[in-house]
Amino acid sequence: MRWPASPATDPSGKIAPVPSDMAEPVDFIREIIRDDLAAGRFDRVHTRFPPEPNAYLHIGHAQAILLNYGIAQEFGGKFNLRFDDTNPEKESEEYVAAIKRDVRWLGADWEDREFYASDYFEQLYQWAEELIRKGVAYVCDLSPEELSRTRGQPIRDGERIITPPGVDSPYRNRSVEENLDLFRRMRAGEFPEGSRTLRAKIDMAHPNLNMRDPVLYRILHARHHRTGDTWCIYPSYDWAHGQSDSIEGITHSICTLEFENHRPLYDWFLDQLGVHHPRQIEFARLNLTYTVMSKRLLLRLVQEGHVRGWDDPRMPTLAGIRRRGYTREAIADFVRRIGVSKAESIREIELLEHCLRDDLNKRAPRRMAVLEPVRLVVTNYPEGKVEGFDAVNNPEDPSYGTRKVPFSRELWIEEEDFREDPPPGFFRLAPGREVRLRYAYLVRCTGVVKDPSGRVVEVHCTYDPATRGGDAPDGRKVKATLHWASVPHAVDAEVRLYDRLFTVPDPLDVPEGEDWIGNLNPDSLVVLRGCKLEPCLGEAQAGERFQFERKGYFCVDQDTRRGLPVFNRIVTLRDTWAKLQGKLEERPRATRRAWPT
Ligand code: ATP
Numbered sequence: 314m315r316w317p318a319s320p321a322t323d324p325s326g327k328i329a330p331v332p333s334d335m336a337e338p339v340d341f342i343r344e345i346i347r348d349d350l351a352a353g354r355f356d357r358v359h360t361r362f363p364p365e366p367n368a369y370l371h372i373g374h375a376q377a378i379l380l381n382y383g384i385a386q387e388f389g390g391k392f393n394l395r396f397d398d399t400n401p402e403k404e405s406e407e408y409v410a411a412i413k414r415d416v417r418w419l420g421a422d423w424e425d426r427e428f429y430a431s432d433y434f435e436q437l438y439q440w441a442e443e444l445i446r447k448g449v450a451y452v453c454d455l456s457p458e459e460l461s462r463t464r465g466q467p468i469r470d471g472e473r474i475i476t477p478p479g480v481d482s483p484y485r486n487r488s489v490e491e492n493l494d495l496f497r498r499m500r501a502g503e504f505p506e507g508s509r510t511l512r513a514k515i516d517m518a519h520p521n522l523n524m525r526d527p528v529l530y531r532i533l534h535a536r537h538h539r540t541g542d543t544w545c546i547y548p549s550y551d552w553a554h555g556q557s558d559s560i561e562g563i564t565h566s567i568c569t570l571e572f573e574n575h576r577p578l579y580d581w582f583l584d585q586l587g588v589h590h591p592r593q594i595e596f597a598r599l600n601l602t603y604t605v606m607s608k609r610l611l612l613r614l615v616q617e618g619h620v621r622g623w624d625d626p627r628m629p630t631l632a633g634i635r636r637r638g639y640t641r642e643a644i645a646d647f648v649r650r651i652g653v654s655k656a657e658s659i660r661e662i663e664l665l666e667h668c669l670r671d672d673l674n675k676r677a678p679r680r681m682a683v684l685e686p687v688r689l690v691v692t693n694y695p696e697g698k699v700e701g702f703d704a705v706n707n708p709e710d711p712s713y714g715t716r717k718v719p720f721s722r723e724l725w726i727e728e729e730d731f732r733e734d735p736p737p738g739f740f741r742l743a744p745g746r747e748v749r750l751r752y753a754y755l756v757r758c759t760g761v762v763k764d765p766s767g768r769v770v771e772v773h774c775t776y777d778p779a780t781r782g783g784d785a786p787d788g789r790k791v792k793a794t795l796h797w798a799s800v801p802h803a804v805d806a807e808v809r810l811y812d813r814l815f816t817v818p819d820p821l822d823v824p825e826g827e828d829w830i831g832n833l834n835p836d837s838l839v840v841l842r843g844c845k846l847e848p849c850l851g852e853a854q855a856g857e858r859f860q861f862e863r864k865g866y867f868c869v870d871q872d873t874r875r876g877l878p879v880f881n882r883i884v885t886l887r888d889t890w891a892k893l894q895g896k897l898e899e900r901p902r903a904t905r906r907a908w909p910t
């Protein structure tokens with residue numbers, strides 16, 4: 314197989330036009346792996362997804378999952394799911410279960426390779442003793458505050474950031490015997506929480522802060538969700554992560570850029586221990602406009618009740634977007650299109666929505682649903698008569714067939730589809746005007762009925778029986794086609810309309826002292842009750858997706874009860890991203906005019 318030489322995503326982080334049907338993606342990570350295989354550095358590929366079970370996963374994690382799993386698949390290798398569960402105070406079984414659900418939903422199959430860093434606690438402990446015996450680890454009695462102060466914190470000096478060297482701990486030169494004794498007594502639970510740590514003895518003046526005698530173990534009298542009360546000392550994430558990869562025989566430890574600075578430390582550990590050494594490759598994390606994507610921030614939204622929970626359909630969590638109705642295919646397409654990059658950037662949420670519409674357009678059956686109804690009476694249609702009209706289920710795919718939609722004298726139409734005094738450019742129903750009722754007839758508005766407050770409660774019209782099916786035999790045209798539902802047949806439903814969770818593209822960009830919570834969109838959820846749906850939607854099951862004609866894509870929510878369906882709006886029909894792209898394409902031309910060469 315031949316591979317194009319250049320990566321699909323340019324390093325500036327701009328969106329590269331990767332055809333979505335491209336069989337195998339090309340990027341700098343895959344290049345490195347291919348080189349490693351060609352050079353014989355590894356003879357196999359083994360990747361993993363290593364979440365910390367301290368929150369639900371978000372779309373950024375989907376990128377990491379699909380990248381690791383995709384690479385394992387493409388290279389005929391293996392993929393592990395490993396929980397880096399080193400922090401019992403923040404982790405739980407609930408999160409473990411949620412993460413497994415999400416990874417499985419994305420289609421990444423770890424087979425029987427579900428692992429936990431906590432499975433390796435004993436090995437990690439033994440390795441720590443080994444470092445003590447080698448004289449490169451020591452027990453330190455500094456308090457957490459003293460420890461962090463003496464490591465040498467970065468200081469801002471005008472434009473520059475300087476990091477003065479740290480100060481050696483007074484406990485740095487303890488004897489091996491004393492260190493072993495203290496460390497064993499730490500494990501035995503003899504000391505209070507926070508009173509001692511085990512630290513690697515590297516270099517307190519190292520330019521990389523991670524190399525300044527980092528902590529390997531801390532005392533924590535906390536119950537772990539998997540190991541119970543077995544341990545009262547817990548390994549640091551840094552001590553556990555790289556060694557866990559090594560134990561599992563991972564060949565390529567793919568992670569996000571914040572770990573670049575940790576790589577020298579991971580290398581140091583593995584070299585000291587002389588064990589299998591994976592290659593670490595870093596890429597830029599995925600950020601999306603109009604949302605936040607850090608577990609810590611998402612946890613705050615949940616804990617403070619700004620959303621209804623981790624699976625609130627407005628959340629960028631996988632549980633949230635799945636409930637909302639996003640498809641895994643759309644997410645995979647999105648991840649493929651953005652590729653991987655070394656440069657931090659914020660991706661436009663419009664691209665994700667574009668991928669979603671693309672997928673739903675192909676797959677979602679069409680239905681008619683009137684979200685904000687007003688009654689339309691067809692005054693010349695016989696009382697009690699019902700006709701069934703054939704409606705096309707999916708114009709994109711004839712195999713979806715047709716269904717019958719009942720039509721009667723009284724119908725629901727959207728309130729916004731009628732105007733008593735139509736402004737210029739409004740082509741829908743108005744007094745004297747003729748429009749098409751989708752699949753049914755042309756109708757002409759003859760008048761309205763108002764309540765005492767002057768609000769239109771009924772629109773009256775007559776139909777032209779010669780236009781059965783919606784077309785006039787004399788070829789006369791109408792400017793609008795409305796969707797509708799038959800009053801005696803319609804099913805009542807609740808419809809939840811979601812908008813962006815934040816009002817600004819970069820919610821964390823707030824002036825000093827201000828809270829990003831202030832950027833929450835107060836209108837991110839609008840609940841409509843008394844919506845009128847065509848009858849077959851009454852049978853829809855949680856998770857089913859539809860296009861409501863002219864209204865958008867909708868998914869049946871899990872709150873659905875018999876007799877009262879609840880729908881989530883997944884996304885509207887309008888594709889703003891296409892427009893945006895048009896704008897982006899215009900930009901370079903304008904630039905060229907401004908700076909003649
Ligand atoms: P957060 O910073 O959002 O709280 P995290 O990085 O602490 O998340 P982990 O459980 O450590 O979450 O993440 C597991 C894996 O997912 C890591 O390898 C991490 O690099 C990757 N990952 C996390 N966030 C993103 C993101 N936004 N884009 C791509 N990969 C990500």
Ligand code: MG
Pocket residue numbers: 365
């Ligand atoms: Mg992390």
